[in-house]
Amino acid sequence: MSYRIGIIGMGLRMTDVFSRLAGFRECELAAVADPDAEGVKTRMRDVLKWDERKIGSIPIYSEAETMLEREVLDGVMVGTRCSAHAALAAMVIRRGIPMFLEKPIAISTQGLAEIEEALAVHPEMNDKTVVSFPLRLTEQVQMLQEIVDSGKIGTVEHVQAVNDVPYGRVYFHGWYRDEKETGGLWLQKATHDFDYINSVLKIRPIEICAMTSKQIFKGDKPAGKLCDECEEKRTCPESYVSAHRASEYLYGPWCCFAEDTGNEDSGSAIIRYETGMHVVYSQNFFARKGAGLRGARFLGYAGTAEFDFQSGDVRIYMHHVCRTETYHFDAKDGHGGGDEALCRNFIDVVAGRACSRSSLRDGILSVNMCLAAKESSENHRFVTIKS
Ligand SMILES: NC(=O)c1ccc[n+]([C@@H]2O[C@H](COP(=O)([O-])OP(=O)(O)OC[C@H]3O[C@@H](n4cnc5c(N)ncnc54)[C@H](O)[C@@H]3O)[C@@H](O)[C@H]2O)c1
Incomplete structure (x- = not known):
């Protein structure tokens, strides 16, 4: 059928x-x-x-x-x-x-x-x-879930997660830079990371505080300025000429240093969960090449389990015996399989x-977390996450 x-x-x-x-x-x-x-x-x-x-x-x-x-x-x-x-x-x-x-x-x-x-x-x-x-269905995250569920590292009492996006140009040259279309980079990017962390922890996030900054992708080039029409395109490290030289690509025609370039270029959030434990997550959009990194460390009293998509490795460090285990997953396309x-x-x-x-409820929870992070970073205060 x-x-x-x-x-x-x-x-x-x-x-x-x-x-x-x-x-x-x-x-x-x-x-x-x-x-x-x-x-x-x-x-x-x-x-x-x-x-x-x-x-x-x-x-x-x-x-x-x-x-x-x-x-x-x-x-x-x-x-x-x-x-x-x-x-x-x-x-x-x-x-x-x-x-x-x-x-x-x-x-x-x-x-x-x-x-x-x-x-x-x-x-x-x-x-x-x-x-x-x-991300929640990649082999690495599935294995992490298996490790946490087995109780091997103890109850997870702290998570440190990072997403340094080496293809961050996407969010400043093309349609993704329009925050009215995307809702900003919490909703666009962190939604994935918040979700896989929730899927491993299986406990409820309660409140969040967050901060963003825009230090690089801002400027005084006129709104709507096209990269192709810029007098600096041969020297600008972000132009399509430089991208092509580095065998990279530009996703979108606009200048990332224009006054209408939307989106923060880094953001960090701290999230408290119902048990009292907390997660720290940080995302960055100007890291490039080998600096790209996406992964997390889950720490329990008995051990720490960590993974990152760049190396494809999952590692377990036991805290009370001298033992480290490493599992390697070969790279797969389509978000690591x-x-x-x-x-x-x-x-x-x-x-x-x-x-x-x-599920839809997983999607709703992730959006509620991102909206709370957005509100927190705009208003500089802790925000309760709607459940
Ligand atoms: N899950 C992931 O890992 C992942 C990865 C990349 C993109 N995305 C998401 O995918 C979405 C699409 O991104 P894209 O790069 O394919 O964009 P796109 O612009 O290439 O595709 C959007 C399509 O929707 C069509 N469209 C616009 N309005 C419509 C309407 N009212 N009814 C029906 N069709 C309509 C457009 O004509 C276009 O063909 C975004 O929301 C993005 O965040 C998710």
Whole structure:
């Protein structure tokens, strides 16, 4: 049996995710809703390697509502940009169709309220929604969860997590720099890290204090300045010329030193959990190359378990015996294999064989933490996390 999948917003991310989903050969693309039909067809051609006959056989609607009214679908994937997620998610929840939903699932309390309202009528959609949090399903985080659950390091009483993003240009040159679209970098980036930490700890975060700063990606270049039109593009270390020289790439045409460049370039948060333990998390967007690092240390009284995606290693240091264990995981693409694991889970949810391993409530909690971090960093005070 081939499950009929509809995609709302088939841009870069959802085309990539669908290609991974299609690899399991249990799903077919039944319809797409996206106002940019030509862009969708180009990605079908270039990324999915489909021929014109196949592309022509897929109906592309400009409105999600019309697609949902006309098509009989077994599952829906929502992959628009961030500001549209909540309204579209609520639309799918109201129809009770299993859903794959991009993060952040909302960028405001109003968006969350819309989702909560729909969920109150369709509570079964909590387990029928797979929120796109690949990190929690990577082999490293799964192993960490196994170690913590085994009691080997004792109860986790402290977590130190870091995300130094070596491809941080993405957030200052392209559409991601528009905070009205993304809600800022807590919602855009930390949402993943807060989620995997929650998934390992399995206890409730209570309150948060956070701070951000913008020290690098600011400046007095005019709003809307294009990198290509800049007199400094041959010397500027952030220009597309420099990026190309370093075999890197620019995701977006604008100058990152303009007065309309949004987003902080570093942020740190301290989160208290219900048991009294706390987590510290820090993210940075101007670290480059070998300085890139994403991972965490989970400390219990009996031992410390740590991992980072760069080395692929998980290490356990025992505190009271002289023993260190190291496990190495080979690099995998698609967020360290997390995307494939999410797709596998989504197919199982569509087939009614399993519940979501990354539920709507997990998505709601992560957004509540990010909104609290945002409020704390703007108002310089501790903020209670809504549960
Ligand atoms: N989970 C992850 O690890 C991960 C990774 C990358 C991106 N993302 C998220 O994926 C989302 C999409 O990012 P992207 O780079 O693919 O963006 P994109 O701009 O390439 O794709 C968005 C698509 O949505 C379409 N669209 C816009 N409004 C629409 C509407 N009302 N109805 C239907 N379609 C509509 C656009 O035409 C476009 O094709 C973002 O929210 C981003 O945060 C998540």
